[in-house]
Amino acid sequence: MSYSRIGVVTGANKGIGLAIVRQLALQYPESPLNNGRLLIYLAARDQSRGESALQSLYEDIDLKKAKALQTDGAFSEIKYHALDITDTRTIESFAQHLKQAHGEGIDFVINNAAIAMQGFDSNVVKTTLGCNYYSTLEACHAFLPLIKSGGRLVNVGSTAGKLSKYSDEIRNRFLASRTESDVTQLMEDFASAVEAGKEKEMGWPSAAYAVSKAGLIGATRALALAEQEKGGTVLINSCCPGYVKTDMTRGGGVKTPDQGAQTPVMLAIADLKGQTGMFWRSEKHEEW
Known part of the structure; x- marks a missing residue:
């Protein structure tokens, strides 16, 4: 099977990640970037959960009604692939698979995988930064060279990462x-x-x-600046999906996962008119 576009979504076996994959399949037919069949990699660390999530999408009523996946002429196909962003070996293995299977490159990566731990101490900080900051950036560096000219890198951040709760000195250092x-x-x-x-x-x-x-919002902006300085054309942005009702928010939230998926999906397959290095929420650019 040949594909015109290739995309990757990390942390995609549930919650916002799964909804992003679902919305990509639903929205891609009307995307201005639609130039043929799309392959979406549903990437997750647990194989059984990932494959179960994949099966749920192929049984999804809305996707069936839209004929998004079920027919020979469907616009999209979804495949599971193992990826634990906190494990360098799986990042390298997935990157190597993408390079070998899609020698012309891929079109977008949406880095959604993240953790939110209860409590606060140095161990919580080390583990949280390790996943949400350092491991996400490791994935960025592995996947960015594989993204085609004009492709997209989207890092799912959070409004919690805005700078209103910092001292002036720290805020100014971020900015x-x-x-x-x-x-x-x-x-x-x-x-x-x-x-x-x-x-x-x-x-x-x-x-x-x-x-x-x-940190992720700031590093995403830095990656975009570096891409521009070397003359690259990959659009690199971060976004907040909003306060979404998922396991991560422990039952809180005012948005459904499908609603939370809208901004990441927009940044992957809409016409951004070249906008890069920005932070987005509710499908709009927001000041950091």
């Missing part, structure tokens, strides 16, 4: 950051402040998830 190293230094400083029990005194919120997402 002045231009390289990934600048942002990584901020993450290291936060972890050190927490280890010393002085994060509030030093201008940080006591919130591991929020800081990890602030």
